[in-house]
Amino acid sequence: MINDANALELFRFADPVQSVTLQIACDAPMVAGEERYYAAEISVESGFINGTVGLHISDADLDEWGQCLDALEADEGAERPPGGRSAWLSVVAEDPLEVTVHDSPSTQIAVQIPVDVPAGWLEDNRLRLEHVRKAIAKRRSDAMR
Secondary structure (H helix, E strand, C coil), X not given: CCCHHHEEEEEEEECCCCEEEEEEECXXXXXXXXXXXXXEEEEEECCCXXXXXXXEEEHHHHHHHHHHHXXXXXXXXXXXXXXXXXXXXXXXXXXXXXXXXXXXXXXXXXXXXXXXXCCCHHHXXXXXXXXXXXXXXXXXXXXXX
């Protein structure tokens, strides 16, 4: 579990009944070679099921999430981060939006949540991504001092 005090929401797909969110801890990344990985959690909340699965998000995953938002704006599907490494998410741009959280390779359980997203959801998620990028850049800059 990540510490909510150090976490920012990277994305939120929500309606009044259910939601799928991803929080990312922007402090203290794990470093592997030149890549940094940030602890994160995907949370599903609904009247039927509530759950959380952990994963790690890299700087490259953040770039790819921006591309996923572009794909969703074009009414295409999106998957991120790449399946097989950790838990991952797939989104089908339908009405309602179909969000599937995959806990792979751990339990191999997948949960599909239809979300009737409100107007402005795409812009809101772009702002969340930018906020996370700025927070990571600031913490990286502060650590170099």
